[in-house]
Each structure stands twice: as C-alpha cells, then as structure tokens.
Amino acid sequence: MRWSDDALVLRRTPFRETSLLLHFFSRRHGLLSALARGVRAGGRAAASMDRAALAGFHTVVMGCQARSVQALATLTAVEIKQPRHRLMHGAAALLAAQVIQEALYRFMAPGEPNPGVFELLEWAWDQLDGAQEPLAVLGICQARLVRALGYGWRTDCCVGCGGQEGLRYFSAKRGQVVCNRCAAPYVQPILTAEAAQAGPWLFFLGDHLYAILQQLEWTPGFVALSVADKAVLYRIGMACLVWLGRTPLLSDAPFRQILGLESIHSYATSSS
Ligand SMILES: [Zn+2]
CATH class of the missing domain: 2.40.50.140 (Nucleic acid-binding proteins)
Structure with missing residues (x-):
C-alpha cells in the first residue's frame, strides 16, 4: 500500500x-x-x-x-x-515546541488521526517561527489542545453551583470555571498545608483572563496581556495536562527555567 x-x-x-x-x-x-x-x-x-x-x-x-x-x-x-526556518534558532521557542511535542506523545495514540490537532500544531509552529512570544503561544496552544482532546474547557458556568456570577477561578481538575463563592473554602485558608494541596489545581483569573479563556483566540487583547497573566494561562493548561496524564511533563521545567517562571505548585500556593 x-x-x-x-x-x-x-x-x-x-x-x-x-x-x-x-x-x-x-x-x-x-x-x-x-x-x-x-x-x-x-x-x-x-x-x-x-x-x-x-x-x-x-x-x-x-x-x-x-x-x-x-x-x-x-x-x-x-x-x-x-x-519554517527560524523556529529552531530561538531557545525558548524550541523548548516551547518540546512541551507541545511531549503532550502530543502523551495524549495521542499512534495512528489516531486528529486533523484539528494537526492544524493546531501547524498554527503553533507558525507562531513560534514568526517569533511570537513562546509563553503566549504555549498558553493558547495547550488550552486548545486540552479542548481538542475532548477533555472539556467550560467557561459558561461554575462547576460547583452552575451559577454565572463571579466566575473568577478555573479548576484544572474539572476543566471548568469556579465562582468566587464556591472557590472560597479552598482559597482563603491557602496558608495552611491542607489548602496548599488544593491550591495547585485552582487558578485565579481576574477580569482579563476570564475573557481570554472564553475565546482562546490570538487577539490583540491577548497579546497585550501582562507576562504574569500569560503565565497563569500557561500554568492552567499545564495543570490540566498533568492532571489528565497523572504525571508531570518533563519539558515543563526547562521551559519555565528559561523564562524564570515558578512551578505550578509554588505559584498557586503563593498567589492567593
Ligand atoms: Zn459556584
């Protein structure tokens, strides 16, 4: 054949x-x-x-x-x-590409076609080749990958109560937003060891990121976000992948190191 x-x-x-x-x-x-x-x-x-x-x-x-x-x-x-000739000349871009490749190997079975994921990969390589910010590319790419894998990515209502008000958190375990009220028991006692355990999977969004999570589009508004906000989006996607695969991705640490980002865990513990 x-x-x-x-x-x-x-x-x-x-x-x-x-x-x-x-x-x-x-x-x-x-x-x-x-x-x-x-x-x-x-x-x-x-x-x-x-x-x-x-x-x-x-x-x-x-x-x-x-x-x-x-x-x-x-x-x-x-x-x-x-x-695409330029991608391989940027250290951070190369490490970003490794994160995406590792996620592909972890979540796609050999011989399993997924044209949507193929187009996503082409899009990510195009952005990295065009010298777009690797952290931003990865943030969108991981989130879209989680969605394309059928894991879900719900932003319309709270996973706890179904409400539509005060949706300011995202749960990587549930792949869905959480309202202020439902998140409160996990967020407020974050300084205790017990809460730190709940912490790595729950992310504060603020106003800007909630809108981004709804669209997952490469808009001028997204590009203009602060590095801190883009880092949160990256960590949300990474946390979803880690939760889905049950083990950390090896390429996460080198990528974070080159950008000077803390790990998912230390971030979630220190930010609440
Ligand atoms: Zn709620």
Whole structure:
C-alpha cells in the first residue's frame, strides 16, 4: 500500500548505518513512524528526498509505502510544503515546541488521526517561527489542545453551583470555571498545608483572563496581556495536562527555567 499525507517531523533517530527512523504527526494518519532508507548515505535512495525537509519544523508532504497497516512504513518521497526556518534558532521557542511535542506523545495514540490537532500544531509552529512570544503561544496552544482532546474547557458556568456570577477561578481538575463563592473554602485558608494541596489545581483569573479563556483566540487583547497573566494561562493548561496524564511533563521545567517562571505548585500556593 502507498499513500501520501501532510506531516510534521517530531523526531529523528539514526537507524543502522545509513538510514533514519522518522516520527511524524500527519494530518490524516496521526502519529506514525517511517524509515528513510539510505538517506544518510546520499546516492540514489537519498536523491528522491529533500533532506532539508526532514531537519526542521516545516510542513512536509510525505510519500510512504508499507506491506500492511501494521508494518513499518518506508518513506518514498518528501518535500517541503510550508517552510519554517527560524523556529529552531530561538531557545525558548524550541523548548516551547518540546512541551507541545511531549503532550502530543502523551495524549495521542499512534495512528489516531486528529486533523484539528494537526492544524493546531501547524498554527503553533507558525507562531513560534514568526517569533511570537513562546509563553503566549504555549498558553493558547495547550488550552486548545486540552479542548481538542475532548477533555472539556467550560467557561459558561461554575462547576460547583452552575451559577454565572463571579466566575473568577478555573479548576484544572474539572476543566471548568469556579465562582468566587464556591472557590472560597479552598482559597482563603491557602496558608495552611491542607489548602496548599488544593491550591495547585485552582487558578485565579481576574477580569482579563476570564475573557481570554472564553475565546482562546490570538487577539490583540491577548497579546497585550501582562507576562504574569500569560503565565497563569500557561500554568492552567499545564495543570490540566498533568492532571489528565497523572504525571508531570518533563519539558515543563526547562521551559519555565528559561523564562524564570515558578512551578505550578509554588505559584498557586503563593498567589492567593
Ligand atoms: Zn459556584
């Protein structure tokens, strides 16, 4: 069987003497691996492939063939469809891309197509390649990913009482906003150890962020938010992913370090 698809290269691993094992996220086939035979040796096998296409964050068109659905596919052709050359030159952008890649591997099963997530990934790579603020890109991207995974992201009413007034908190455990009244028992005694335990999953939004959470759009209003507000959005998305996956993402700490951000836990404990 043969097919072609739009894809983004996630990982490259040397295979035997002359080949590369490539891990893609593709539009219609989801996560998949393919072997680029002989591509490191040059010569005839490599001639049909644009090796630069395999090196970065470009959207590529890949051609594959495999004996069966289960068998490891062989890459037969690849070319750049949408180039992105600048992303790999920004340290924070690269670390942001790693956070997104790790989340993909954790939450997407191999061979499970999700065109919406593919478009989200292309959007995130475009923004990072365009030198947009990595913290802001990641904030929107993670939240949209949580929503695209079907986890939910409700902002219309309080998860506790169903009310629509004073929606000023977000619960990462429930994926929904919480009103002032329902949040109060968890927020006020935050200085005790007991409350600190409840803290990391509940985030104060303020007026600006509540509006952002409703839209999750890259608007001028969002771009103009303070770094502190963007950091809260990033932490909300990360907390949702950690809660969903039950373990921290390894790429969270390096990304926070380069931006000088505290961890989810220390933030939630100190901010209330
Ligand atoms: Zn409530």
